[in-house]
Amino acid sequence: MSSGQLIVITGPSGVGKGTLVRRLLEHYPNLHLSVSATTRPPRRNETEGQDYYFVTQKLFQQMIQENKLLEWAEFAGNCYGTPRFAVEEKLKQNISVLLEIEIEGAKQIKQTFPNAFRIFILPPSFTELEHRLRQRETESETAILRRLERAKEEIALKEEFDRQIINDDLETALAELIKEIDSILKKE
Numbered sequence: 001m002s003s004g005q006l007i008v009i010t011g012p013s014g015v016g017k018g019t020l021v022r023r024l025l026e027h028y029p030n031l032h033l034s035v036s037a038t039t040r041p042p043r044r045n046e047t048e049g050q051d052y053y054f055v056t057q058k059l060f061q062q063m064i065q066e067n068k069l070l071e072w073a074e075f076a077g078n079c080y081g082t083p084r085f086a087v088e089e090k091l092k093q094n095i096s097v098l099l100e101i102e103i104e105g106a107k108q109i110k111q112t113f114p115n116a117f118r119i120f121i122l123p124p125s126f127t128e129l130e131h132r133l134r135q136r137e138t139e140s141e142t143a144i145l146r147r148l149e150r151a152k153e154e155i156a157l158k159e160e161f162d163r164q165i166i167n168d169d170l171e172t173a174l175a176e177l178i179k180e181i182d183s184i185l186k187k188e
């Protein structure tokens with residue numbers, strides 16, 4: 001039986017994964033974006049069930065224990081995870097699924113889905129990453145520093161992924177992403 005393809009977009013916080021993913025969904029209207037669960041409080045403009053399922057630490061732990069998460073990781077003091085059910089259902093229905101997750105989770109996915117295609121998005125430089133994180137104005141100074149610290153560790157692991165794409169100019173990075181995803185979807 002044929003199944004959809006699992007595509008993972010990973011890379012450090014602030015690199016522009018969210019923007020690239022939004023543009024990918026416009027380009028591939030049939031692609032399903034998984035909505036993650038997180039213990040992080042919502043930012044202004046974020047909607048429950050659309051951006052994330054915002055859950056308590058207790059509920060998150062329960063989801064882990066009940067094996068309801070395909071992968072999960074702690075990131076800058078909060079937990080993030082991919083709900084299993086929706087992803088597995090879509091794949092069974094031959095619908096390809098996109099995950100936008102951090103690196104630890106992306107590594108875990110390889111164990112459950114060896115055929116998942118995992119793309120690492122890189123900033124043009126560390127200075128530019130810091131600039132983008134600050135420009136977002138969504139995090140406190142402490143949170144920004146935590147994210148930057150984590151970014152260093154994450155970038156060191158870039159070779160573990162199937163492709164690396166530098167997000168310097170957004171349109172160029174998007175075109176490269178589309179080229180990669182086109183070739184993956186053709187293989188189905």
Ligand code: 5GP
Pocket residue numbers: 011012013017036037040071072073075080081082083100101102103104105106
């Ligand atoms: P943010 O707090 O900026 O929304 O997300 C922080 C980091 O968590 C980002 O790198 C984002 O891609 C990642 N993330 C979002 N959802 C998930 C998830 O379900 N699992 C994992 N492992 N990381 C996630």
